[in-house]
Amino acid sequence: MNKKKMNVCIVKVYEKIFNLQINMKIMDLELNYIYSSDMYNNNVYMKYFKNAVLLIFLFCFNSCASRVNENEIFSESDSLMPPLERRKPESDFLPAFKGQTRAPGLKTKQNYKVSIITSDLQRPWGIAELPEGNFILTEKSGHMRIVSKSGNISEPISGIPEVNSSGQGGLLGITLDPDFKSNRKVYWTFSENRMNGTLTSVAKGTLSADYRNMENVIIIYRATPEYKGILHYGSRILFDSTGHIVFSTGERSDKVMRHHSQNLNSSLGKIIRINTDGKAAPGNPFLNRSDARPEIYSYGHRNVQGLAFHPVSGELWENEFGPRGGDELNRIEPGKNYGWPVITYGIEYMGSKVGDGLTFMAGMEQPVYYWDPVLSPSGMTFYSSDDMKEWKNNLFICGLNSNHIARLVIENNKVIGEERILENEKQRFRDIIQGNDGALYSITDEGRMYRINAD
Numbered sequence: 001m002n003k004k005k006m007n008v009c010i011v012k013v014y015e016k017i018f019n020l021q022i023n024m025k026i027m028d029l030e031l032n033y034i035y036s037s038d039m040y041n042n043n044v045y046m047k048y049f050k051n052a053v054l055l056i057f058l059f060c061f062n063s064c065a066s067r068v069n070e071n072e073i074f075s076e077s078d079s080l081m082p083p084l085e086r087r088k089p090e091s092d093f094l095p096a097f098k099g100q101t102r103a104p105g106l107k108t109k110q111n112y113k114v115s116i117i118t119s120d121l122q123r124p125w126g127i128a129e130l131p132e133g134n135f136i137l138t139e140k141s142g143h144m145r146i147v148s149k150s151g152n153i154s155e156p157i158s159g160i161p162e163v164n165s166s167g168q169g170g171l172l173g174i175t176l177d178p179d180f181k182s183n184r185k186v187y188w189t190f191s192e193n194r195m196n197g198t199l200t201s202v203a204k205g206t207l208s209a210d211y212r213n214m215e216n217v218i219i220i221y222r223a224t225p226e227y228k229g230i231l232h233y234g235s236r237i238l239f240d241s242t243g244h245i246v247f248s249t250g251e252r253s254d255k256v257m258r259h260h261s262q263n264l265n266s267s268l269g270k271i272i273r274i275n276t277d278g279k280a281a282p283g284n285p286f287l288n289r290s291d292a293r294p295e296i297y298s299y300g301h302r303n304v305q306g307l308a309f310h311p312v313s314g315e316l317w318e319n320e321f322g323p324r325g326g327d328e329l330n331r332i333e334p335g336k337n338y339g340w341p342v343i344t345y346g347i348e349y350m351g352s353k354v355g356d357g358l359t360f361m362a363g364m365e366q367p368v369y370y371w372d373p374v375l376s377p378s379g380m381t382f383y384s385s386d387d388m389k390e391w392k393n394n395l396f397i398c399g400l401n402s403n404h405i406a407r408l409v410i411e412n413n414k415v416i417g418e419e420r421i422l423e424n425e426k427q428r429f430r431d432i433i434q435g436n437d438g439a440l441y442s443i444t445d446e447g448r449m450y451r452i453n454a455d
Contacts, residue, residue: 090325140170167230220278248304264292285335379431385438
């Protein structure tokens with residue numbers, strides 16, 4: 001058997017085993033429900049499954065090898081590979097549907113080039129492109145700077161409010177007003193010190209004509225309640241197509257704070273949608289609810305560090321950190337509950353289950369995709385340029401401790417392929433945007449800024 005034919009067979013056999021795995025798990029859950037007995041638990045399921053896998057593999061591989069035709073060999077195998085993730089999952093949870101995790105691997109065929117614009121940034125966190133083609137960046141320590149396309153780095157912009165940069169805090173997401181050319185307004189999120197702890201805040205200011213000062217700075221929103229912790233602030237910030245602000249918050253990590261994700265009278269663990277004055281935006285799903293904050297757009301989130309609008313549908317997508325395993329990609333619908341901490345595909349860092357160890361509950365949304373082990377996802381963007389036609393409408397997500405940029409091919413709101421970009425750079429990728437020139441620009445915790453464009 002030639003190599004290409006073998007690759008096709010491996011992918012097909014993987015799919016058959018995957019489907020068997022899901023079917024056996026469903027049967028196991030049904031038996032648990034009927035008998036309420038421990039005899040049909042995951043351990044028994046895994047025993048049957050492992051014994052069946054080898055037989056299924058041998059049968060399917062031989063059957064596949066005899067049926068794969070030449071057209072299939074030279075189409076499917078050129079684009080699809082087995083899943084890139086080969087490590088053992090942190091948990092024994094099974095996906096709710098095919099393609100929810102470990103999608104087939106992909107490799108870009110079109111040539112592209114990668115260049116390092118600078119390696120001298122100081123823990124950059126967020127990036128936005130200015131109209132003339134330079135960039136404005138936030139740094140975790142609390143500084144905001146201008147970086148030119150040639151890599152020149154400005155002195156810190158003055159007038160930025162003090163941040164608490166302990167732990168995961170600092171100067172975070174940044175975006176420009178849609179009318180920046182005329183009003184020079186900049187919006188950003190940051191971790192702010194308050195009397196009873198810290199919180200995620202949204203500020204806006206006017207960037208001076210010489211790019212040296214941020215003037216008339218005001219804080220327009222504070223994501224209460226405050227908490228004396230240093231983790232899970234979120235936070236990315238964007239403008240939607242109607243000119244309203246969408247930004248994310250974390251639930252502050254500690255177990256005593258997790259319930260806030262499900263609390264509609266708390267701004268923690270949410271995606272928030274507001275006007276430029278900080279008030280709730282019109283059309284929000286909870287505007288007429290007396291038991292909910294009107295600025296809430298979606299809830300049940302853990303720690304959202306990636307937001308992006310799909311270039312065709314206009315729908316909002318987000319990524320968020322899971323605990324140990326269970327990082328998620330979600331398509332956001334207004335008013336929906338995304339489950340944390342009630343359902344998750346991750347486990348506690350010490351290895352125990354989160355809550356009741358559930359991955360499904362009625363009324364809570366399933367992630368479009370999840371990673372186990374984790375990607376550690378941060379900033380993300382959809383690619384809309386025609387320069388890399390192969391990448392059109394693909395999603396690019398920064399990976400922190402996974403040290404790569406994940407390229408996801410999405411069709412009908414399902415991930416059908418995954419590629420790892422810049423994996424050999426060994427960087428913690430923090431944020432990524434598409435520039436007006438069609439190139440991708442990404443910043444790393446180690447201080448680099450990359451440009452990725454068609455060759």
